[in-house]
Amino acid sequence: xxxxxxxxxxxxxxxxxxxxxxxxxxxxxxxxxxxxxxxxxxxxxxxxxxxxxxxxxxxxxxxxxxxxxxxxxxxxxxxxxxxxxxxxxxxxxxxxxxxxxxxxxxxxxxxxxxxxxxxxxxxxxxxxxxxxxxxxxxxxxxxxxxxxxxxxxxxxxxxxxxxxxxxxxxxxxxxxxxxxxxxxxxxxxxxxxxxxxxxxxxxxxxxxxxxxxxxxxxxxxxxxxxxxxxxxxxxxxxxxxxxxxxxxxxxxxxxxxxxxxxxxxxxxxxxxxxxxxxxxxxxxxxxxxxxxxxxxxxxxxxxxxxxxxxxxxxxxxxxxxxxxxxxxxxxxxxxxxxxxxxxxxxxxxxxxxxxxxxxxxxxxxxxxxxxxxxxxxxxxxxxxxxxxxxxxxxxxxxxxxxxxxxxxxxxxxxxxxxxxx
Amino acid sequence: xxxxxxxxxxxxxxxxxxxxxxxxxxxxxxxxxxxxxxxxxxxxxxxxxxxxxxxxxxxxxxxxxxxxxxxxxxxxxxxxxxxxxxxxxxxxxxxxxxxxxxxxxxxxxxxxxxxxxxxxxxxxxxxxxxxxxxxxxxxxxxxxxxxxxxxxxxxxxxxxxxxxxxxxxxxxxxxxxxxxxxxxxxxxxxxxxxxxxxxxxxxxxxxxxxxxxxxxxxxxxxxxxxxxxxxxxxxxxxxxxxxxxxxxxxxxxxxxxxxxxxxxxxxxxxxxxxxxxxxxxxxxxxxxxxxxxxxxxxxxxxxxxxxxxxxxxxxxxxxxxxxxxxxxxxxxxxxxxxxxxxxxxxxxxxxxxxxxxxxxxxxxxxxxxxxxxxxxxxxxxxxxxxxxxxxxxxxxxxxxxxxxxxxxxxxxxxxxxxxxx
Numbered sequence: 001x002x003x004x005x006x007x008x009x010x011x012x013x014x015x016x017x018x019x020x021x022x023x024x025x026x027x028x029x030x031x032x033x034x035x036x037x038x039x040x041x042x043x044x045x046x047x048x049x050x051x052x053x054x055x056x057x058x059x060x061x062x063x064x065x066x067x068x069x070x071x072x073x074x075x076x077x078x079x080x081x082x083x084x085x086x087x088x089x090x091x092x093x094x095x096x097x098x099x100x101x102x103x104x105x106x107x108x109x110x111x112x113x114x115x116x117x118x119x120x121x122x123x124x125x126x127x128x129x130x131x132x133x134x135x136x137x138x139x140x141x142x143x144x145x146x147x148x149x150x151x152x153x154x155x156x157x158x159x160x161x162x163x164x165x166x167x168x169x170x171x172x173x174x175x176x177x178x179x180x181x182x183x184x185x186x187x188x189x190x191x192x193x194x195x196x197x198x199x200x201x202x203x204x205x206x207x208x209x210x211x212x213x214x215x216x217x218x219x220x221x222x223x224x225x226x227x228x229x230x231x232x233x234x235x236x237x238x239x240x241x242x243x244x245x246x247x248x249x250x251x252x253x254x255x256x257x258x259x260x261x262x263x264x265x266x267x268x269x270x271x272x273x274x275x276x277x278x279x280x281x282x283x284x285x286x287x288x289x290x291x292x293x294x295x296x297x298x299x300x301x302x303x304x305x306x307x308x309x310x311x312x313x314x315x316x317x318x319x320x321x322x323x324x325x326x327x328x329x330x331x332x333x334x335x336x337x338x339x340x341x342x343x344x345x346x347x348x349x350x351x352x353x354x355x356x357x358x359x360x361x362x363x364x365x366x367x368x369x370x371x372x373x374x375x376x377x378x379x380x381x382x383x384x385x386x387x388x389x390x391x392x393x394x395x396x397x398x399x400x401x402x403x404x405x406x407x408x409x410x411x412x413x414x415x416x417x418x419x420x421x
Numbered sequence: 422x423x424x425x426x427x428x429x430x431x432x433x434x435x436x437x438x439x440x441x442x443x444x445x446x447x448x449x450x451x452x453x454x455x456x457x458x459x460x461x462x463x464x465x466x467x468x469x470x471x472x473x474x475x476x477x478x479x480x481x482x483x484x485x486x487x488x489x490x491x492x493x494x495x496x497x498x499x500x501x502x503x504x505x506x507x508x509x510x511x512x513x514x515x516x517x518x519x520x521x522x523x524x525x526x527x528x529x530x531x532x533x534x535x536x537x538x539x540x541x542x543x544x545x546x547x548x549x550x551x552x553x554x555x556x557x558x559x560x561x562x563x564x565x566x567x568x569x570x571x572x573x574x575x576x577x578x579x580x581x582x583x584x585x586x587x588x589x590x591x592x593x594x595x596x597x598x599x600x601x602x603x604x605x606x607x608x609x610x611x612x613x614x615x616x617x618x619x620x621x622x623x624x625x626x627x628x629x630x631x632x633x634x635x636x637x638x639x640x641x642x643x644x645x646x647x648x649x650x651x652x653x654x655x656x657x658x659x660x661x662x663x664x665x666x667x668x669x670x671x672x673x674x675x676x677x678x679x680x681x682x683x684x685x686x687x688x689x690x691x692x693x694x695x696x697x698x699x700x701x702x703x704x705x706x707x708x709x710x711x712x713x714x715x716x717x718x719x720x721x722x723x724x725x726x727x728x729x730x731x732x733x734x735x736x737x738x739x740x741x742x743x744x745x746x747x748x749x750x751x752x753x754x755x756x757x758x759x760x761x762x763x764x765x766x767x768x769x770x771x772x773x774x775x776x777x778x779x780x781x782x783x784x785x786x787x788x789x790x791x792x793x794x795x796x797x798x799x800x801x802x803x804x805x806x807x808x809x810x811x812x813x814x815x816x817x818x819x820x821x822x823x824x825x826x827x828x829x830x831x832x833x834x835x836x837x838x839x840x841x842x
Contacts, residue, residue, distance in 0.1 A: 022702070024747065025562075028743045029745075030742070127704045127707055129558025129707075132550075133554070133558070139724070139729075140721045140723075265690075280721060281443070282720055283548045284715075284718055287710035288710075291704065300704040303703075304557060304561050307557070307560045307561065308557060311736060311737075313557070313735075314732075314734075320450050324446055
């Protein structure tokens with residue numbers, strides 16, 4: 001089997017390396033040898049030491065008849081969509097690691113692919129075969145919930161904040177020094193990368209066609225050391241979670257930082273590692289843990305797709321041959337979510353403030369689960385209050401926060417984190 | 422697709438239940454409906470409320486032409502081997518959850534199956550799609566190590582001993598009361614169930630043909646509350662581990678209780694849950710966690726195999742089309758293992774005893790990593806000593822233990838637990 005690598009950066013180089021280094025094993029697994037015959041790069045002068053032949057002429061490559069599978073590792077959305085569309089029109093198999101592309105165009109690509117193989121195991125948590133697990137391993141289950149830590153950069157920062165007590169900015173700087181965060185980290189710490197992955201998993205589990213702009217996405221940059229303090233006091237970890245949760249004909253899709261009890265497996269996923277918990281109606285909870293990114297973990301996923309193609313394993317791309325649901329699930333709006341909440345308030349240290357807050361909460365159907373007032377803060381005349389609530393409607397919580405923002409006794413913007421279990 | 426269920430106990434009943442309850446989903450996933458048309462039981466009078474037609478005539482069922490897949494859930498070894506052989510001779514697909522059968526006859530069954538589909542995802546940790554993960558998801562990797570907690574009964578007992586400080590006998594009794602342990606628990610707590618599963622995974626990862634009697638199998642019944650005390654002091658969990666470890670042309674396969682540092686994910690797998698950690702040369706460490714047993718988790722695995730068969734996903738049974746290794750791996754004998762050790766000794770509280778012990782250890786190449794003497798034991802004139810060692814050869818450790826057993830100052834049989842990381 002002859003393959004072309006479109007985009008030879010960190011991942012593309014490792015795909016070529018592993019194909020060559022593990023060729024003995026791969027031929028045993030696949031039944032045929034898998035050979036990287038050409039790589040496409042934008043600037044040939046930057047790739048002098050390549051172990052495979054390179055070209056900068058992508059059109060000549062995608063029209064070659066002697067190539068069986070095209071591996072798209074270019075990044076971007078519209079350009080790879082155009083390229084892959086041309087390849088699929090020629091009925092040639094495609095493997096991609098491009099989560100942004102799939103977050104926007106997965107249904108169009110599925111229609112284009114038809115019976116042509118289309119692999120994308122590498123697009124979500126490269127070191128974890130979660131696409132295969134959802135599409136095949138757990139195929140007997142109605143999926144009730146997916147909850148995942150799927151961004152290594154954010155998890156590294158949050159782990160560091162929890163363990164070393166450093167502030168967000170310092171943890172981000174450290175992550176950048178170690179190469180775990182980009183110079184512009186918005187895509188990772190803002191939750192967008194996680195959201196793209198969530199949409200891919202949700203499509204397999206629920207046939208959902210949503211795009212990133214349809215779902216709640218919040219990042220981690222507002223997490224303070226006070227939130228970390230509370231989390232440690234109450235035996236929680238703080239994680240950036242991707243959540244898909246099925247209700248009666250409804251679906252919640254959301255990405256946001258969340259408290260999660262330290263006795264849960266997910267709470268123990270630290271550093272740059274990723275994990276995805278899946279709850280199915282027959283299987284109960286399963287959890288899948290591994291490296292989220294990195295050249296060789298992602299290459300492992302790309303090559304597992306190539307081996308599946310060589311073995312002529314032809315799954316329907318999103319894993320179902322007919323719609324999964326008799327009627328499409330209704331995607332809940334963010335304010336229709338129901339969960340538990342943590343609320344941090346900086347207030348004037350005056351008589352009656354607590355009563356005003358608790359009255360406001362009870363008027364809006366918020367029931368308090370725990371309350372902590374932190375010993376004297378540095379700001380003269382201020383106190384920091386921490387609340388957790390029982391399960392309530394997000395709209396009610398947002399109304400309370402809006403009302404509080406207009407009160408004179410509130411001395412900093414109220415900050416809320418959802419609590420998941 | 423029409424299926425027959427051979428053996429309608431807890432798992433068989435759940436397979437029928439889930440096929441019926443989730444039929445909407447399953448037809449979407451599989452592209453065809455999957456119907457349980459008949460079940461075979463030994464004693465019809467014990468199955469009055471069955472939701473599928475039953476018979477006690479197995480021969481008539483396995484010769485039916487209108488059945489596409491036979492699900493073997495009878496248990497035992499030789500009888501199901503005979504039945505499945507007859508089914509495969511007729512080129513009919515088979516799905517089984519029978520780990521003992523596969524521990525002994527997997528290679529013979531693979532040869533018999535040829536191009537006929539043979540699914541056995543349910544044979545190892547039903548709630549975890551680990552067969553698929555090893556055979557397909559991680560197919561690009563040389564597997565360096567597999568380490569798993571694969572027996573819920575043992576893990577429940579050890580978790581209870583760690584958390585509640587109860588002795589082994591009491592924890593076993595509790596497990597029996599809760600239905601987590603059989604009246605005769607030997608198969609589970611003796612490590613045999615775990616060993617069967619290890620051999621199946623090792624076959625996929627390493628093409629190894631070993632049988633249970635070829636490998637080291639130790640159970641958990643000798644673990645004492647003193648070992649638990651030491652584990653808690655030094656931040657270890659004690660787990661019954663299945664270990665496959667590849668060296669240079671060699672392979673270790675072993676099942677035994679082991680210390681494992683509490684900061685590892687495996688150490689946090691508690692109660693009846695199972696988990697398998699897999700280290701691959703490209704992917705690094707991945708870990709898979711879920712229910713190990715139980716009717717509906719096992720049914721989930723059985724049905725995922727059925728859906729794969731309906732989708733005409735035909736993997737080579739053990740996942741390779743040609744031998745994985747240029748030369749067969751040499752299976753190490755138990756005394757050729759190299760690892761770290763914990764050693765518990767009950768000794769006479771006399772001058773010079775510690776010097777004698779440490780001399781004996783150093784003469785046998787054992788280097789001490791940590792040492793603890795427990796405050797005064799109840800037995801007059803005795804002390805309990807705890808040692809951990811650096812990595813050494815098992816043969817050296819066994820020689821030290823043998824020598825100690827002949828010493829007058831040793832007041833109870835020395836007890837050793839391996840330490841894994």
